[in-house]
Amino acid sequence: MEFQFKYITPDIKLSCSESKFSKMEVVFDCHMLVWFISGETKIIQTNESYVFQTGDIFLIPRNQLATIINYPKNGLPHKSVIMHLSTDRIREFYAKLNVKPKTISVQKIRSFNKHPLLESCFASLIPYFDMQEKFPENIASLKITEALTILRTIDEDIDNLLADFSEPHKINLTEFMEKNYMFNMPMEKFGYLTGRSLTTFKRDFKKLFHTTPQRWLTQKRLELAHYQIAEKKQKPAEVYLEAGFENLSHFSFAFKKHFGYPPTELIINR
Numbered sequence: 001m002e003f004q005f006k007y008i009t010p011d012i013k014l015s016c017s018e019s020k021f022s023k024m025e026v027v028f029d030c031h032m033l034v035w036f037i038s039g040e041t042k043i044i045q046t047n048e049s050y051v052f053q054t055g056d057i058f059l060i061p062r063n064q065l066a067t068i069i070n071y072p073k074n075g076l077p078h079k080s081v082i083m084h085l086s087t088d089r090i091r092e093f094y095a096k097l098n099v100k101p102k103t104i105s106v107q108k109i110r111s112f113n114k115h116p117l118l119e120s121c122f123a124s125l126i127p128y129f130d131m132q133e134k135f136p137e138n139i140a141s142l143k144i145t146e147a148l149t150i151l152r153t154i155d156e157d158i159d160n161l162l163a164d165f166s167e168p169h170k171i172n173l174t175e176f177m178e179k180n181y182m183f184n185m186p187m188e189k190f191g192y193l194t195g196r197s198l199t200t201f202k203r204d205f206k207k208l209f210h211t212t213p214q215r216w217l218t219q220k221r222l223e224l225a226h227y228q229i230a231e232k233k234q235k236p237a238e239v240y241l242e243a244g245f246e247n248l249s250h251f252s253f254a255f256k257k258h259f260g261y262p263p264t265e266l267i268i269n270r
Helices: 086-093 117-122 126-129 137-154 173-180 189-192 198-209 213-230 248-259 264-268
Strands: 004-009 012-017 024-026 031-038 040-044 049-053 057-060 065-071 079-086
Touching: 004 126, 004 137, 012 049, 012 137, 024 189, 031 049, 040 079, 049 213, 057 117, 065 264, 086 137, 117 248, 173 189, 173 198, 189 198, 189 213, 213 248, 213 264
Parallel strands: none
Antiparallel strands: 004 012, 012 079, 024 065, 031 057, 031 079, 040 049, 040 065
């Protein structure tokens, strides 16, 4: 079963899946505040990985590359309530406040450890998902305002994240790609996150790496997988997702084509 979504507004949804697992590689264009009801989620970012379980509440910043792997657990589906904290909604909220955010060099996922105020805010939404009539927009606005107010109360640094409305600017392409090659993103997204149009991204990439982005990305991901299997003693089934491949058979085919032997041979020769 794929993910099923129930929306009470475009910005507030309940997601549910009973599949063995699902994987997506994303760059959200707004902050995502998540309350985890059941199941398990692993989120992999450039320099960090996180595991979230029942009751956890966390905020995923916008414009950050992430691999998200979701699992059902203990016989229960993967289920969560999600608030999309859109830039327009946050601008409206901060328009009444005198806040001057500081620049944050690295925007990390923030965990709020089952905080009772946020938990109560999310739990109050559950009955609305079973409503037949339309959810009043003014109530939705109030719930998001409540969540933002709670975040400001429990995290003294949150303004530096939420009140920063800047867009990605042109950055060092070599440094960015070396840190983020494992994320299986469209080239347009890589371009946007490095402050470039697609055409400029491809041109600058060719100048720096002397090959196409896709060839370079495939080689880097295969080298990462080779290292994890050979040196970290992991199995192919444990590494292919985090190395940026969509399925095990494609990974095995690409691995053999590049190295001349299948990944299983590394296990046999240990």
